[in-house]
Amino acid sequence: MNDRTWCFWETNPGLFESIVYRQWHQAWYYGEKISRLLQLSPYEYKLIRGIDFYNYCFGVIGKHKNFEIVYGEVEKIDTNGAIVVNGKTFRGDYIFNSIQIERPVLKPSQYNLLQHFKGWIIETDFPVFETDKPVLMDFRVKQEQGTAFVYIMPFSATQALIEFTLFGNHLLERNQYNEGLKKYISQFLKTDSYKILDEEFGVIPMTNYRSPSKKDKIINIGTAGGQTKASSGYTFQFIQKHSVALVQQLVSFGNPFLKKPISAPRFRFYDNTLLYILSHNKLPGEKIFSLLFKKNKPQQVLRFLDNESSIKDELKIISTLPTIPFLKAALKQI
Numbered sequence: 001m002n003d004r005t006w007c008f009w010e011t012n013p014g015l016f017e018s019i020v021y022r023q024w025h026q027a028w029y030y031g032e033k034i035s036r037l038l039q040l041s042p043y044e045y046k047l048i049r050g051i052d053f054y055n056y057c058f059g060v061i062g063k064h065k066n067f068e069i070v071y072g073e074v075e076k077i078d079t080n081g082a083i084v085v086n087g088k089t090f091r092g093d094y095i096f097n098s099i100q101i102e103r104p105v106l107k108p109s110q111y112n113l114l115q116h117f118k119g120w121i122i123e124t125d126f127p128v129f130e131t132d133k134p135v136l137m138d139f140r141v142k143q144e145q146g147t148a149f150v151y152i153m154p155f156s157a158t159q160a161l162i163e164f165t166l167f168g169n170h171l172l173e174r175n176q177y178n179e180g181l182k183k184y185i186s187q188f189l190k191t192d193s194y195k196i197l198d199e200e201f202g203v204i205p206m207t208n209y210r211s212p213s214k215k216d217k218i219i220n221i222g223t224a225g226g227q228t229k230a231s232s233g234y235t236f237q238f239i240q241k242h243s244v245a246l247v248q249q250l251v252s253f254g255n256p257f258l259k260k261p262i263s264a265p266r267f268r269f270y271d272n273t274l275l276y277i278l279s280h281n282k283l284p285g286e287k288i289f290s291l292l293f294k295k296n297k298p299q300q301v302l303r304f305l306d307n308e309s310s311i312k313d314e315l316k317i318i319s320t321l322p323t324i325p326f327l328k329a330a331l332k333q334i
């Protein structure tokens with residue numbers, strides 16, 4: 001099922017290069033007082049369609065006889081390595097689990113912001129999209145329901161994925177996402193004549209709750225394993241990095257227990273600080289992202305969002321953000 005589209009950036013061709021559907025080396029950023037065409041090189045902004053990803057992965061798995069795929073509901077996962085699917089028990093040395101087994105119980109200092117979004121793939125009657133220029137973020141939409149932006153991934157001059165995204169505590173009514181999309185298309189793409197070819201909806205948790213990375217023989221992976229970046233919701237590349245680290249650990253030491261997390265601990269501190277600001281409405285998200293892209297090179301921002309920047313770069317980036325609210329938010333995290 002083509003239930004989602006993944007966008008991410010990287011400098012070198014990755015494991016899924018053969019199924020990248022579109023890629024770009026520049027992208028628009030729009031804020032209230034800024035419109036900037038960001039030159040991303042050496043980064044490429046890439047898009048993978050869910051359906052291509054699933055077909056590719058099942059194709060690779062199908063070539064190996066030591067895999068058995070079982071479809072069903074996981075009813076129980078035991079820390080001793082047993083898992084019950086549709087009443088049948090399977091056992092293994094380890095369980096790599098991407099299911100949120102327990103609903104997180106948040107402490108008073110923990111919060112959970114939702115990144116919720118609806119996307120349409122539309123076909124317009126005449127050319128409106130710049131095929132070589134996606135829109136990374138466009139904040140020129142009403143911010144009254146929380147931080148809100150639109151992004152556009154053009155597939156051709158007449159076809160694109162347009163996604164209306166919000167950060168907030170509550171989901172909207174279904175028709176409010178449709179209204180947001182309709183309004184944006186009418187106002188900024190200046191057309192009302194288009195067909196909706198496909199749609200997607202998603203909710204990504206942005207939280208300072210720390211999902212347990214493991215419990216005895218259960219190793220949590222994906223969003224359930226804490227691989228969603230709390231301040232941005234980006235997950236795809238963090239999952240890939242985490243999986244590489246697990247495989248290397250298994251090959252080198254015969255077990256999947258990583259000695260250290262894939263990102264330095266200071267990035268969690270930055271994420272939690274930004275998340276605090278966003279979830280307590282200390283500053284509008286538009287202002288933060290606009291300052292980041294106005295006062296820093298896009299490559300520095302992308303590296304920072306990837307948790308791969310140097311401390312020197314981070315000090316420079318932090319110095320471009322409003323000192324008082326960030327300092328206060330940072331002190332709350334200590």
Ligand SMILES: Cc1cc2nc3c(=O)[nH]c(=O)nc-3n(C[C@H](O)[C@H](O)[C@H](O)COP(=O)(O)OP(=O)(O)OC[C@H]3O[C@@H](n4cnc5c(N)ncnc54)[C@H](O)[C@@H]3O)c2cc1C
Binds near residue numbers: 004075200234
């Ligand atoms: C629509 C959408 C678009 C996204 N776009 C981006 C993007 O552009 N860039 C980015 O970095 N991230 C993106 N994300 C975030 C993230 O990359 C995805 O959510 C990603 O799929 C997370 O992978 P996962 O394996 O952790 O979880 P999932 O892909 O959600 O896999 C978990 C699976 O477990 C299944 N499951 C749950 N409970 C049970 C049970 N009891 N028994 C059996 N199966 C069960 C679910 O049905 C699901 O298939 C997006 C998310 C969504 C929803």
